[in-house]
Structures are given as structure tokens and as C-alpha cells.
Amino acid sequence: MANSKVKNKAKENKKKVEKCTSATMTVKVNGRKIEHSGRKFLKAVGIILLPLAVGIIASVCTISAQESFNAFAQPPLAPPAWLFPVVWTILYLMMGVASYLIYRVKVNNWRERRLKVAELAIFYVQLIFNIAWTLIFFNSDMKYFAFGWLIAMWLMILAFILMAFRNRKAAAWLMVPYILWCTFAAYLNIAIAILN
Secondary structure, three states: OHHHHHHHHHHHHHHHHHHHHHOEEEEEEOOEEEEEEHHHHHHHHHHHHHHHHHHHHHHHHOOOHHHHHHHOOOOOOOOOOOHHHHHHHHHHHHHHHHHHHHHOOOOOOHHHHHHHHHHHHHHHHHHHHHHHHHHHHHHOOOHHHHHHHHHHHHHHHHHHHHHHHHHOHHHHHHHHHHHHHHHHHHHHHHHHHHHO
């Protein structure tokens, strides 16, 4: 008896999920109506929020980062520590939208498919480098190594931008503030390594 109640409840829940993900949503973009299924919408939200989730994980792993940053001898132009989470939240969301735009690129031949796969691969590898840099810089005493790591990440971001200009310029432009911020972060990284 209890077993049949559990099965019925499971069937009801499955129907609710199917109904939710199969429902269509109409979104207006540049004056055009675009219909998305609930499943596609959830996938889009997941892809867009993934970099932000990675950033949150990195910040949890370096919970004392703001205090650590304030404890360093500060180079000229060093912003206040509270500004970093604000900037990174915006950048992670922009990165997520950029990756979603590349994910949505329609491919017509194997060359375009290869480019799309390469772009997404570079994007996710640089995202891993991003979280690793945070851990290296704040949780170890290897500031010069962190600088080298950041340069490698910067080169991956540049490669992504250059590749994205071929098939989705909007994705490339969304990554420009990120590479500029990473350039500034590289300056802060090497200056802190020298001063401390």
C-alpha cells in the first residue's frame, strides 16, 4: 500500500517536471518573438550561470581572500577589496552569456563544428584556470607562479575572443571586459609578488 503511494507520487512528480520543461516560453529579442521550450530555457540558464557557480565555489575556497588582499602591501591603483566580488559577479555573468551564444551557434559543416567545439573547450579550460588561479594566489605563497598561471589564462581568453569574432561577435565583445580585468589582475598579481 505504502509502496503504491510512493509510485503514484513519483509519477505525479515526473508529470510535473515534464509539464514544466515541455512548456514553451516566448521571449522578445530585438523585436522578434522567439519561442523556447522550458527544457531549452533551463539549459540556457544553466550554461549562463555555470561560470558564476564556479566563481562562488572559488570564493568559498578562499573565504579569507579580502582580508588576505588587505594585508598585502598594496601597489598603486589597487582597488578596495569589496570591489572584487562585484566586478567578478558581473564578469562571470557576461562570460556565461558568451558561452551560451557560442553554444547556440548553428554549424553547417565540420569546420564550423570544429571551431565551435574548440571555442567551448578553450572557454571551459580557461574557467578551470580561473578558479585554480584564485586558489594558487590566495591559498599558497606562490605569487610568481600565480602570475604565470594568469598569463596562460589570459592567452586562452584572447584565443577565445579571436575565435569568437569569426562566428559570434557578440560573444567576443562580452569577453573583452573580462580580458581587460585579467590584464589589471596580472598587474596587481606581479606588483603584490614584488612588494610582498
